[in-house]
Amino acid sequence: xxxxxxxxxxxxxxxxxxxxxxxxxxxxxxxxxxxxxxxxxxxxxxxxxxxxxxxxxxxxxxxxxxxxxxxxxxxxxxxxxxxxxxxxxxxxxxxxxxxxxxxxxxxxxxxxxxxxxxxxxxxxxxxxxxxxxxxxxxxxxxxxxxxxxxxxxxxxxxxxxxxxxxxxxxxxxxxxxxxxxxxxxxxxxxxxxxxxxxxxxxxxxxxxxxxxxxxxxxxxxxxxxxxxxxxxxxxxxxxxxxxxxxxxxxxxxxxxxxxxxxxxxxxxxxxxxxxxxxxxxxxxxxxxxxxxxxxxxxxxxxxxxxxxxxxxxxxxxxxxxxxxxxxxxxxxxxxxxxxxxxxxxxxxxxxxx
Amino acid sequence: xxxxxxxxxxxxxxxxxxxxxxxxxxxxxxxxxxxxxxxxxxxxxxxxxxxxxxxxxxxxxxxxxxxxxxxxxxxxxxxxxxxxxxxxxxxxxxxxxxxxxxxxxxxxxxxxxxxxxxxxxxxxxxxxxxxxxxxxxxxxxxxxxxxxxxxxxxxxxxxxxxxxxxxxxxxxxxxxxxxxxxxxxxxxxxxxxxxxxxxxxxxx
Numbered sequence: 001x002x003x004x005x006x007x008x009x010x011x012x013x014x015x016x017x018x019x020x021x022x023x024x025x026x027x028x029x030x031x032x033x034x035x036x037x038x039x040x041x042x043x044x045x046x047x048x049x050x051x052x053x054x055x056x057x058x059x060x061x062x063x064x065x066x067x068x069x070x071x072x073x074x075x076x077x078x079x080x081x082x083x084x085x086x087x088x089x090x091x092x093x094x095x096x097x098x099x100x101x102x103x104x105x106x107x108x109x110x111x112x113x114x115x116x117x118x119x120x121x122x123x124x125x126x127x128x129x130x131x132x133x134x135x136x137x138x139x140x141x142x143x144x145x146x147x148x149x150x151x152x153x154x155x156x157x158x159x160x161x162x163x164x165x166x167x168x169x170x171x172x173x174x175x176x177x178x179x180x181x182x183x184x185x186x187x188x189x190x191x192x193x194x195x196x197x198x199x200x201x202x203x204x205x206x207x208x209x210x211x212x213x214x215x216x217x218x219x220x221x222x223x224x225x226x227x228x229x230x231x232x233x234x235x236x237x238x239x240x241x242x243x244x245x246x247x248x249x250x251x252x253x254x255x256x257x258x259x260x261x262x263x264x265x266x267x268x269x270x271x272x273x274x275x276x277x278x279x280x281x282x283x284x285x286x287x288x289x290x291x292x293x294x295x296x297x298x299x300x301x302x303x304x305x306x307x308x309x310x311x312x313x314x315x316x317x318x319x320x321x322x323x324x325x326x327x328x329x330x331x332x333x334x335x336x337x338x339x340x341x342x343x344x345x346x347x348x349x350x351x352x353x
Numbered sequence: 354x355x356x357x358x359x360x361x362x363x364x365x366x367x368x369x370x371x372x373x374x375x376x377x378x379x380x381x382x383x384x385x386x387x388x389x390x391x392x393x394x395x396x397x398x399x400x401x402x403x404x405x406x407x408x409x410x411x412x413x414x415x416x417x418x419x420x421x422x423x424x425x426x427x428x429x430x431x432x433x434x435x436x437x438x439x440x441x442x443x444x445x446x447x448x449x450x451x452x453x454x455x456x457x458x459x460x461x462x463x464x465x466x467x468x469x470x471x472x473x474x475x476x477x478x479x480x481x482x483x484x485x486x487x488x489x490x491x492x493x494x495x496x497x498x499x500x501x502x503x504x505x506x507x508x509x510x511x512x513x514x515x516x517x518x519x520x521x522x523x524x525x526x527x528x529x530x531x532x533x534x535x536x537x538x539x540x541x542x543x544x545x546x547x548x549x550x551x552x553x554x555x556x557x
Binding site: 285301304305308309311313314316317318320334337341344 | 411426
């Protein structure tokens with residue numbers, strides 16, 4: 001139980017007079033509140049979904065008031081395991097409670113209360129962000145008009161959980177992890193984080209995308225018969241791993257993957273998603289990508305099906321893309337056209353009575 | 354859609370008006386191969402229907418969304434497994450039957466999911482088509498606007514063919530509307546009609 005918490009958020013565009021044009025963007029595993037644009041002092045600080053969100057972009061900030069936040073338990077400014085526990089004067093570390101997608105949505109609703117937003121025009125996100133958007137339609141059916149669920153699934157499969165567990169094991173078994181209280185020891189479980197990210201990254205790409213980008217290319221042009229980096233793919237993965245381990249909090253990574261594992265709206269309904277979605281009222285757009293094998297199109301169909309069975313308004317687009325799970329972050333003409341067209345309709349309709 | 358647009362659409366697509374006349378206010382409909390969603394939009398605005406379209410083409414998905422129509426991107430030849438039995442008043446297949454690969458299972462699926470089915474298709478028995486073939490060429494017309502080498506149509510049929518299919522597969526035809534250029538055809542429909550619309554249900 002947390003006595004208090006802070007959430008860091010950014011907003012883009014103008015909230016209209018009746019506060020009906022707000023869109024909440026939920027982030028995925030390693031995302032944060034900095035969705036779009038860049039900071040004045042740092043031109044390289046481009047937001048993680050800058051190609052999607054901004055003036056004249058599919059999520060048009062000339063029309064919508066867009067909110068990005070760092071989820072509770074994150075490591076980009078919101079209260080998380082690396083924050084100081086006011087009771088002890090030390091970082092929470094291992095004592096930070098496990099949070100769930102439901103908790104996040106609850107805390108996001110409190111943020112909406114603070115901003116005076118009674119109902120979102122839309123809540124949207126990709127991957128784990130899409131799961132939060134889905135949960136919005138279940139936790140607060142009357143507070144969201146449209147839910148955009150991109151490259152997501154209604155719950156993880158055994159294979160998905162297995163990948164998460166390997167990633168967590170890498171962190172948990174790093175000698176520098178110190179049971180989660182590494183902050184006091186002045187160390188960071190970088191080796192574990194790095195491995196976790198390398199593994200994660202493989203699941204975000206497609207076989208084709210990797211083959212196209214790296215193939216069997218060698219860094220030095222010839223085989224060295226050593227255990228050093230030889231293939232370009234090795235170099236790329238290690239670079240990504242090192243970059244990530246330098247800024248991301250290991251406890252946050254553990255917590256985010258747990259939230260993914262636990263997400264299952266059908267849990268209280270004997271596994272019946274039709275019953276779980278009976279209380280949803282929003283209109284839905286569900287989008288998947290052909291080469292995404294982490295949350296394949298069939299997983300998105302599992303979201304569409306209960307919505308059809310409950311006669312909800314839903315559209316589903318399956319985007320032909322080569323970039324695997326990462327496709328949802330990539331610029332893609334047809335994908336953007338689907339998003340833009342849908343959100344233009346949302347902007348036109350205004351608030352439902 | 355303004356009333357003007359609706360009347361224009363009714364003239365451009367006479368099968369739309371025929372279909373709308375069969376559909377009671379507030380029905381639930383599933384439109385298979387819904388194209389740009391204009392039929393569903395037409396029915397939503399003239400009949401207040403609630404429904405979904407199923408469509409395979411990327412461009413049409415965007416058009417359906419722009420038309421404010423629910424659309425599910427899917428290949429009809431993979432069946433209708435996402436839809437529950439008896440979950441729609443009407444399942445429609447407008448100008449799509451001829452492009453379906455697995456015709457028999459799809460008609461069975463239409464009758465599983467819908468209380469009634471509605472199918473419209475170009476009549477290959479229309480005299481102009483017959484004349485074309487007689488003169489030695491595959492027909493190209495407003496209803497069949499393709500060359501033989503680029504057509505998506507794999508199962509063209511005549512009215513007699515379709516009715517024979519229905520008898521063989523225990524499909525009960527409830528009503529039929531045959532048209533040429535927007536006018537209804539009653540005389541020698543298999544020869545003089547260019548487009549046909551059928552309403553049917555499961556036979557005994």
